[in-house]
Amino acid sequence: MIVEATGLHKAFGSTKVLEGVDLHVAEGTVFALLGPNGAGKTTTIRILTTLLRPDLGSVRVAGHDVVREATKVRGVISLTGQSVAVDDQQTGWENLVMIGRLMHLGRPAARRRATDLLERFDLVDAMNRRVKTYSGGMRRRLDLAMSLVSQPKVIFLDEPTTGLDPSSRTTMWDAIKDLVSSGTTIVLTTQYLEEADRLADRIVLINGGKVAASGTTDELKSQVGGDRLDLRFAAETDVAHAAALFDAPRGTDPLVLGIPSDGSAEHLHRVLDDLRIAGVPVVKVSSHRPTLDDVFLSLTTTDRTPARV
Template sequence: MNTAAPSPAITAAGLRKSFGEKAVLDGVDLSVAEGTVFCLLGPNGAGKTTAVRILSTLIEADGGTLRVAGHDPVRESAAVRSAIGVTGQFSAVDGLLTGRENLLLMADLHHLPGRRRRERAAELLERFDLVDAADRRASTYSGGMRRRLDLAMTLVGEPKIIFLDEPTTGLDPRSRRTMWQIVRDLVDRGVTIFLTTQYLDEADELADRIAVLDQGRIVASGTPAELKRRVPGGHIRLQFPDEARAASAERLLAGSSREGELFLNVPGDAGVGALRALLTRLDEAAIEVDALSVHTPDLDDVFFALTGRPAAEAGETANETAGETADDDDQTTENHLVQKESGR
């Protein structure tokens, strides 16, 4: 039986891009497995949007080797565009058209036959809970509805890979969680998601793997759990039935600290091995434990440790350097360009 791992959906080696004298991407290496969520984290100006624009054929890199869905984005741009969808920071929805008309327009760009284009539009309206608003102008939609319609438009061509560039920016908590569920459903169907975000809870919730981009370079990568273990501050909190046993455990476990009469915090990476060793020591010393909980640093701690600033502050810094920003009109044009070219 062939047990070889599937080819990555996206690879980049030595990816470089400069705007003027500013190196926005400076030797970036990436590998994204098929059917997973890969999250690119970083402060404004780190190069996230530039990476998305290069991988989705909108601009060319200055150097490096790339493969998206097995194709070179420069020499085989049409093949790449037929395999991908892009939902950018700004909605590509036409507010003068109804939700249904926006979807039919995208179906036309993908050259779907008449009956199939209507069926596809109806399927996506149902899937994204937009049936009741299907024949209203998109300009009347809420922010969450516009983002759902935007993603539905991206899915008209049934892409294998979807780039989501900060897709929940500006959405209320309920709409964000709706988008999260949509992303999970897409991955369950085998779609690969390349996600950029400044919301660390979003990355923690969705990502199979994360890469942290800062000043044009990848400064760390791994699963959310692996990244958290790289940052000090993790500990195991033990609860004891009485003060005497808590005191005995404190004497036994060097570096531990009491919290009240019954609780003890034991520093460590809180991994399975460390937890097993700790419980074995307590058992051998006949010290009974009532309960325990594992505390690890969160991604905000990771972000701060790797970039030198908290995520909230990084998200409020000046807009990304030349080439990294796009106003609403530019971003909308680019999103439609990918969709239109993929239908040729």
């Protein structure tokens, strides 16, 4: 594992933020850290990136202890925060060369690295424009490119696509996939469950400073059940009859009954035949497969909408 955290505890005064968090990140994968506001995601990222010391527990990144060997850890990671860290008065080219020189690359090496990254992130046409003229998506791509100047082994991305339009978000997703395909490890926090679903090899869901669930997206979805048929009826009496027929609990919608399904057409036909024989008319049938939204809602307590964490 390229990132290993064991028994992380952190408190600020009397407020306990992390209580025994364990994380294991495999090299060359995307690892997503999800959770509602106040769950402890940002505190965890700050500990993993040497910006904050844990009260208890240990973390190793690429074999280095984040407390005792912080300088070595910083040499193999990069952190792209929620705010874009670029110089608006410089051009994209100048920003990248400047970072290269700060990383002690010689001028020729810094210029070569800048050229490579501008091509990689489709910014060549804008390389000589001041960054203040860039769109939000272009600024975010430049910010990510700047974090790659030193060719880090692990990149920590804290909500990298927040505020981007769908097209720019998709472009960022493609860039992240390209990085992983080249062997880079990504540790990602995100507001978008769809983003984690599409990108992450493994997900940890934190709630109340503790790990509420971990696994692949399929493993997490299986925790909240399999496929379901949602049956909509015209009257509550029909819902009651159908609930008795299928021995299914009624949900929050008084006109809808959800029953387990194996996802097959044969099962759907059997359900409809049973309803017809019982004389219970159904208005609409829809198939529902568990999503990360379902996982999030079932394992956390939050006032926020299920699409954001």
